[in-house]
Amino acid sequence: MRIYRYVPLNEYVIQFLEGKGLYFSSPLGFNDPYDFDLDAITTRERLTPYATTRYGRTLRREALRVARMLRAINARFVDSDVVDRRATMRLTDDTYDLFARKLAVLQRAVGAFDASAGEEPEHRIAASWASLKRQLAIMYGVVCFSSQADQILMWSHYADRHRGIALEFETEERPIRGWKNFAYLPVSYVTERHIDVIEKGFHGAFLATLTTKGVTWAYEKEHRLITLRGAGVQPARLAAFTGVVLGSRFNENGHEQRVAFFNALAANQRRRAGVPKMHFKLCTRVPARFEVGFRAVPRVVDLQAAVSSAIGSGA
DSSP: OEEEEEEOSSHHHHHHHTTOOEEEBOGGGOSSTTTTOOBSOSOGGGOSHHHHHHHHHHHHHHHHHHHHHHHHHHHHHHTSOGGGHHHHHHHHHHHHHHHHHHHHHHHHHHHHHHHTTTSOHHHHHHHHHHHHHHHHHTTOEEEEEESOSOOHHHHHHHTTTTTSEEEEEETTSOOBTTOSOOOEEEOEEESSOBOOHHHHHHHHHHHHHHTEEEGGGGGGOEEEEEESSOSEEEOBOGGGEEEEEEOTTGGGSOHHHHHHHHHHHHHHHHTOTTSOOOEEEEEEEOTTSSOEEEEEESSHHHHHHHHHHHHHHTO
């Protein structure tokens, strides 16, 4: 399956094409203030003393799950052959540190929840969940994609009013160097802004919080790539990056911007020995329809020529 990352033509796109990596943003910086803001319980009727007991058990269960993962990572290192110990250390150190930080956050959350005993159930659960979301959010990074390349609103909102581009990715390919497991998680669009933490468990509830939006956003048909390494750039694999689509107003970018883009794209092509060829497209306006069409071109030089032709004709 191919998915698309709508972006304006800026320095981060150039850096990505030059091999600097894919940027993951913090969920705390989402443009929708309701995104990543699900309440912790399904109905007020469930906010009873027994509900707080179950919530506390669910919180401890998640801390134990992460603790078991840490022990497994440590065992993987201890059980490795001596000759492989150094390589294994490089692979496990970062992962161990990530889960150790997560465990520390969960243990603090357990302590804070226990300290609030005696308060109203609604306040205890709401305060605990809100604090936990903030602390864990700092540890996560997210890249947003769409399953469609012809959404007019996406081009308008995220690609500089059709002057930007859409980067095409293949979901079957591992996107980041060094990752063993990955998934492009589809976003769910709902009308009610809550999550049943007790039923889903903290891991499931937190992932749902990262992948749930209001129904007004359904046109995006969004998928998200999530990392536990926080916001920042991670090294992307060329095999996962499979194409570029130029917006219908791409030619309105400045000359220096266009030159930098095509130079970076050409350099990207030169590094792709043994990697499948990329797809190149130009967006077109469908006559008499509010629709985005496409014109495919085979090479970077043809893409550049098409843009130059559009500039020359005043299109």
